[in-house]
Amino acid sequence: MALMRSVLYIPGSKARALDKAASLPCDAIIFDLEDAVAPGEKVAARDLLAQMLSEVDYGPRLRLVRVNGAGTEWGAADVAAFADHPGVDGILLPKVNGPADLDLPGEKPLWAMMETPLAMLNAGAIAAHPRLAGLVMGTNDLLKDxxxxxxxxxxxxxxxxxxxxLAARAHGKLAVDGVYNAFKDLAGLEAECIQGRDLGFDGKTLIHPDQLEVANRIFAPSEAEVDLARRQIAAFEEAATRGEGVAVLDGKIVENLHIVTARATLDKxxxxxxxT
Incomplete structure (x- = not known):
């Protein structure tokens, strides 16, 4: 299964950061050519990132490139540079407002930044797009708008x-929560990660390596959850051998829907x- 507990933004213009990212304990990396790169550095950053993604081994981490928007002078060239790049797992498009924004050449999986009011209203249609792999919340821009x-x-x-x-789950896509800006406030980050996890997000986007431990821990099953999942499956299977459709564990009913969740917990x- 694709792990997305911790999704770290890395500036595409910083060679040292791009190299260091290969050793960080994140599940996924967003190599950012948009907000993290100044206008005068856009072309050089694109070339540097393409080179680094060809030369650096980023291991099992999912590698996404956030390109510049289609309405900018760099957007089309960014997409062209990474549409068939073997070191890229997907392209993250900013300011996606509707499914037509995902009609791009190539076969690389696409990810959508969900950061405008129009995107919220069109979330279902965006998530239904056949090339879309997941949604990434752009909470800063959404708050502003x-x-x-x-x-x-x-x-x-x-x-x-x-x-x-709702849109992501209806169409079987991943959903990643937005960033927490106060990167030194780990208690605040933990609280927001817990909220995002409990809402149903697969993980959280992060802006600093110091945030990785919190996100990885909160979005991972705890030992108690793993133990419960195993016991639920065992109890349900034992009940099935008796021809019963439900089991009772710790004074609670265990039905098939609980087993689906339990198996997902163990898979994760x-x-x-x-x-690791």
Whole structure:
């Protein structure tokens, strides 16, 4: 299974950061040619990133390139540079407003930055696009466009987060939560990771390596959850041998829907073990 607990943004213009990323304990990397790169460095960053992705072994990490928008002078060339690049697993498109924005040449999986009000209203159609692999929340831009204020409970983002999660799950796509800007505030990051995990996100986008431990831990099954999953499966299978459709464990009913979740929990735990 694709692990997306920790998705780290790396500037595409910084050779040292691009090299260091190969040794960081993140599940995925977004190599950023958009917000993290100044206009005067865009072309050089594109060339540097293409070279680094050919030369550096990033191991099992998912490698996404966030290109510049289609309306910019760099967008089309960015897409062309990485559409068939063997070191790239997918292209992340900014400011996706509707499914037509995903109609691009090539066969590389596409990811959509969900960061505008129009994207929220079109989330279902975007998630249904056949080339789309996942949605990435752009919560900073969404807050700005909504005129909402940041709150620890993210009340202003609740509708957008929910719409994107519903769309992703309806169409079997991945969904990654937005960044937490105060990268030194690990307690605040942990609280937001817990919220995102409990909502249903697969992981969180991050802006600093110091945030990796928190995201990896929160979005991984705990030992208690793994133990419960194993016991649920065992209890359900034992009940099935008796011709019963449900089991009882710790005073609670265990049905087939719980077994689906339990097996997913064990699959995720095995995938994490494989990464380490």
């Amino acid at each position: 909504l005129g909402a204020r940041f709150r620890p409970d993210r009340a202003g983002l609740a509708t957008g987060l929910g719409l994107c999660l 735990a095995r995938a994490i073990a494989g990464m």
